[in-house]
Amino acid sequence: DAKTTQPPSMDCAEGRAANLPCNHSTISGNEYVYWYRQIHSQGPQYIIHGLKNNETNEMASLIITEDRKSSTLILPHATLRDTAVYYCIVSDFLTGANSKLTFGKGITLSVRP
């Protein structure tokens, strides 16, 4: 799996958009970008994944640059409950070639009132 780089922490104000960056400059053509989050020592929770097109679901949006070397997870209206560690993972997991995902240290998002 390609390596990802995330800043260790960031914060944002409640109600504002939270934009979480991730660099993955060595991503290969068949690798997807996945985002998970972990709230207060609970098990990680799947958020979203994408290959090259931007993706949106009820939780978040994923913006992937055209060269695919970086991406941004956007939480459009952050709430206090969004305070968590967010993991950006790059893997060919989806193709079935790789049966596992590797989690790094993630970025700690703190949402302030």
Added chain:
Amino acid sequence: NAGVTQTPKFQVLKTGQSMTLQCAQDMNHNSMYWYRQDPGMGLRLIYYSASEGTTDKGEVPNGYNVSRLNKREFSLRLESAAPSQTSVYFCASSQGPGSPLHFGNGTRLTVT
């Protein structure tokens, strides 16, 4: 739906004792995984089972064994616990390769 259920939630062992961590999922998923998480670290894969009847080593398999008992259950065994195995253990399942992982809430293990 219960999702992924792990038992026990907490456990304290003495060095050299053995125990089995249990995991069960009710989502009819094919793949199951065991991860450990140490303070300030990401999750590291111990073992996984891509489908019923198969198991494979992950990043940190030493000191552990697993059993895919049936499609629902995937257990992790520590034969002779060591203080280095003090950690939070997470079980996860997915429909198959590429599908989102669903995690349990963890077993917090302390080995003294």
